[in-house]
Amino acid sequence: MSDPDIVVVGAGIIGVACALQLARQGKRVVVMDAQQPGMGASYGNAGHLATEQVFPIADVSILKRLPAMLLDPMGPLRLDWKYLPRALPWFIRLLLNLRPAHYQRTVAGIRALNECSLGAWQRLLHSIERPHLLRADGSLLVIERAESRTALEALQQRMQQQQVPVEYWSGEAVRHAAPQLSDTLQGGLFFPATGHFIDPYAVVCELVQAAKAHGVQFLERRVLDGRVEAHGVSLSTDQGRVSAGQVLIACGAHSAQLTAALTGKNVPLDTERGYHLMLPHESTRLPFAVTSLERKFIMTPLSDGLRLAGTVEFAGLRRPANMQRAWQLHRLSKGLLREELSTQGATPWMGFRPSLPDSLPIIDRVCEGKVLLAFGHQHLGLTQAAVTAEMVGQLARAQPSQVQLPALNAYRLDRF
Template sequence: MTATDTDIAVVGAGIVGVACALQLARQGRRVLLIDRQAPGHGASYGNAGHLATEQVFPIADLSILKRLPAMLLDPMGPLRLDWKYLPRALPWFTRLLLNLRPAPFQRSVAGIRALNENSLGAWQRLLASIDRSPLLKEDGSLLVFERHESRQALAALRARMQAQGVPVDLWSAEAVSEAAPQLSPSILGGLFFPRTGHFLDPYHVVCEMFSAAKAGGVRFLRAEVSGGRVHGQGVSLASDQGPLEASQVLISAGAHSAKLTATLTGRRVPLDTERGYHLMLPAEQQRLPFAVTSLERKFIMTPMADGLRLAGTVEFAGLEAPPSMQRAWQLHRLSKGLFRRELDAEGATPWMGFRPSLPDSLPVIDRVADGKVLLAFGHQHLGLTQAAVTAEWMGRLVNGEDCPQISAYRLSRF
């Protein structure tokens, strides 16, 4: 395909890439969307489905130092670092620790908050534009606790969130029981986040967006991009389906974005992977009214059209190690005691996907190489939450508009 056929080649058909392709096509660009899988079959397929606008803090704080032995030794822990992967992960974790110093930590919080504060409105606009608003349930989410000794930690978290402008309500045990009567009476209360929500089927959301993008002229090519170069007329990409030409390329390939970014820009990006797991329980569609997270057990349960999705475990083991599906089944064991009646795991299906993560917990959203290379990746576990607002900001970048919002997400910070 020649540059005259394609204004922008979008590499990566996850939720961020598809949202950007749709936005750019609506701005009159001829868009080619490229992925080695069908749209939505990467991390977007199996995420927790939670519109996590309340999660404004980085993926780790200084307590990670105390947890490091458990991360290495407990294969079923909520945060695991495979000891065989440690030598490759060490530079990334060193950067992570450096970003926990007060000034960079506050920059990360401000960057996450800026995206999250705009995320709900952006999703409302995007879904309304494709006539699919009911796919998002704007009914809030709940963080529950079970131990009396957790009250202090819960109060501290509430204060930190209020300081960041996150809407949060303190719920008593009675309020939890009234709203979610199937939860265990052992739950002592929790924090309710009214400006959050959940998607009934994250994969279906990508499919509906992709259908709208195709109707708007976006073409899709199933291919694996292996490299490329920037030249005077645009960008040449090498793929297993032959060479591809475009005036611009948008790299939005999630955990697989670093190599192509380095090839086209000469900049190494410290991108690593949070391997996330879920367990889907098809017999449990009606158990919860909204997403519920356990403070002590550190996982989330999201009601969806096809069942209840248990998710939240994080593993650092790279892109090549085989999945450890026992981590997915561990989520069912973690749920025991949270309900009046144990969750039914009949027909349950486990899943693992790669979340792209940078050591400052911020994505890269940028326009480089004289505008020929666009970047939108590294959203860690907030890709679903931040996809729609990322697409809006990318649209402004492509139009050459002043976009001061993206200063915190530029590639040059590395």
């Protein structure tokens, strides 16, 4: 293999989208991953284009919830007590980022990416002639209890303050749009500028095929180490050493070690372990993604079934999955629909979502342009992948100050 212009480390949705963008700019691109493309977190995400989610998963109420996070193994936000010693420094940084000025910077940074995400995805999917993979038909957040209306109205006001398109729907309007939902629902918020992918894994596969058509090579190799050299980078893999002019680190929750080796910077990267339960006989139950405010999970209609997702667990990269958390999602669905969802043929899944304590990704160009970075998108990796690819394309050929989409400073490596 001749030396490529750039090696992309990571074959998830972000790495693959970036590889295609870079190849279209005339670069010789090689993608390396220990797994086949799309088999990490990109395989099992909720499938929701979550442009409305401009607020981080944690706010000041996390202090009150901490005992429940440690003691309730089935809670929507779970911290494994055995992992607490390792997680504590990360959580301290998270709490520091909840101070008002820091929190507002986080919201502004998420919003800047999310506002561009729908358009970026539509451009990308049209460019590979697969626009049908994304249905930009909105999503719905519902409430069951009358006493939840105050919280719903407060959330609507916060969303409007951030210019997130949002509509209040009565219970009657909810049932008119989604007749399978329960008569007990009191109402909800509809987000018209969102949507869902009918098959998230197929999106990765289609982008891989488009990238290959532009000359991108995909190699199943584990990158072990690396160093910056005079004329580029040298990477040590489980099948030998590879040299390139540039490297893009886009391997999600596994990005910290290589980033430290190449840049000398230890980033506070942890993982939100996400679970889903796939129900193959329920693909037509809902017209769009539906989230429960009280139960804190989402149901997304895909081409091959209904995906229940939304749980977050902090337990690191090594502890085995607790698949009871995936099955708990079915128990959470009971009562939200007129008829109980079928679990016939259901399959549980767990994956690692990369999370930084300020809830923003790292998207940057460092080491004189030899190292590019695109990781840490937490639960918004699918949502922000296409706009991240556009930004990386600009970073690969320009100085950071010249990147137009969106403001780069919020995502710089040197903020840590």
